[in-house]
Amino acid sequence: MWNGSPQPDEGLPSPLPVVPVPWNSAGPCKSHREAPGALVEACVREEAQGEEGPAAARLDMSRLRSSSMEIREKGSEFLKEELHKAQKELRLKDEECERLSKVREQLERELEELTASLFEEAHKMVREANMKQAASEKQLKEARGKIDMLQAEVTALKTLVITSTPASPNRELHPQLLSPTKAGPRKGHSRHKSISSALCPAVCPTAGHTLTPDKEGKEVDTTLFAEFQAWRESPTLDKSSPFLERVYREDVGPCLDFTVQELSALVRAAVEDNTLTIEPVALHTLPAVTVAAVECGSANTCALSGLARACRHRIRLGDSESHYYISPSSRARITAVCNFFTYIRYIQQGLVRQDAEPMFWEITRLRKEMSLAKLGFFPQEA
Secondary structure (H helix, E strand, O other): OOOOOOOOOOOOOOOOOOOOOOOOOOOOOHHHHHOHHHHHHHHHHHHHHHHHOHHHHHHHHHHHHHHHHHHHHHHHHHHHHHHHHHHHHHHHHHHHHHHHHHHHHHHHHHHHHHHHHHHHHHHHHHHHHHHHHHHHHHHHHHHHHHHHHHHHHHHHHHHHOOOOOOOOOOOOOOHHHOOHHHHOOOOOOOOOHHHHHHHOOEEOOOOOOEEOOOOOOOOOOHHHHHHHHHHHHOOOOOOOOHHHHHHHHHHHHHHOOOOOHHHHHHHHHHHHHOOEEEEEOOOOOOOOOOHHHHHHOEOOEOOOOOOEOOOOEEEEEOOOOOOEEEOHHHHHHHHHHHHHHHHHHHHHHOOOOOOHHHHHHHHHHHHHHHHHHHOOOOOOOO
């Protein structure tokens, strides 16, 4: 009776036993998929397991567990290595980010410092430009004032300096050109020796200069002329010289000695420094009310004398913006002193080309004007 299995033929080797392959829903196990030999060994092992019973199953489970543990350990080691690599990369990236943040903060600080320095430099340039502009405006104003003053001095110089040209010689500088009647009596015409000796030229004993009597009856004081001669050799504005010390004591000081002593001292210093300005006051305009005008005078009160007078002029001292109203008498006194200082400055600068005697008489005339102005004599304005 055939039971479904082939009968072995006689004389042939017996075939290998057919081992049934276990199957499940997931398909054959991994070991069955790997190789035919492994498949056979697995099948044998399963058959033996089926034959041996629970002990073999436990052995196989322990092996599987050990293999799974090995896999887990290897996987954990691999994951740890990857984690270390990732942490290392993160640390590097953190360090790079920190470095970049420091660079950014440094750049921001440098930018703020640069901006602050630029603004400071700009403010400094603007400040310097404003200061230069103010200085330029001040210099322009001073230059205009000096130009006006020089024009006035040139005009005064034309009237003060005695010139002589061949076309129109000055007869006072050349006595030989005078007529016989004006030149004085000729020698031998006078029989009185006293008169002839009085008309003869006198010699200054200290300076050794010949002094010619003036036709108007003026006579040179030898002491004053000697002091002037000594000053003329090295002209200076120093008050220590005997010539200027005498003029200051006898003429300049009394002429500028006003009732208001404090303002008088300022006026005297401004006259000596050549920084005093006299301006006419328009009659149809009212004066601006300033502190100086209220304290030291107004258009109807002289700031120097304190008397109620019609003030047609005002003075300004140096660069000050304050104006002081002065009466005609005070103006005449200040003008007389200014004329004297102007002339001696011309002599000091070498602008006056004259002999010593005409220069001395011009200085004497200026001293006479100071004396008259000091006593209250001044030309009336139209």
